[in-house]
Amino acid sequence: MVQGELVVYSDVMIVYFKEKPRSGHSSTPDSGTKPESGKEINYIEAKGQVRIEKGESRATSQHALYYKAEEKVILTGSPVAWQTGTRISGPKMTMFLKENRSVVEGGTRVIIEESEQN
Numbered sequence: 279m280v281q282g283e284l285v286v287y288s289d290v291m292i293v294y295f296k297e298k299p300r301s302g303h304s305s306t307p308d309s310g311t312k313p314e315s316g317k318e319i320n321y322i323e324a325k326g327q328v329r330i331e332k333g334e335s336r337a338t339s340q341h342a343l344y345y346k347a348e349e350k351v352i353l354t355g356s357p358v359a360w361q362t363g364t365r366i367s368g369p370k371m372t373m374f375l376k377e378n379r380s381v382v383e384g385g386t387r388v389i390i391e392e393s394e395q396n
Contacts, residue, residue: 279324292323294320323343325341327340334361336361341355353372359373363391366389
């Protein structure tokens with residue numbers, strides 16, 4: 279799956295759709311315009327060897343749910359994330375993509391690598 283800078287890899291991906299909100303305009307076959315589909319992506323479930331990349335950030339887990347409208351990803355199944363010398367892990371990780379931040383719940387572990395200074 280690719281959504282802007284976000285790339286998700288996994289063994290299995292399941293896409294869940296929802297009905298699009300109806301607008302006041304209705305296309306008819308006689309109007310010469312193509313009618314729009316009545317569905318849009320609600321969320322995507324990724325299972326097995328999930329790997330996520332967004333810019334310089336990386337994350338892995340066994341299960342992920344990507345919610346399109348909220349632009350967030352919930353990782354479970356031993357999630358681990360890396361970004362610029364920092365590694366974080368815990369039982370459940372929520373990545374808020376718009377805000378470029380993550381929340382880890384449960385037994386959180388953070389490792390910060392020391393940077394080399396001259």
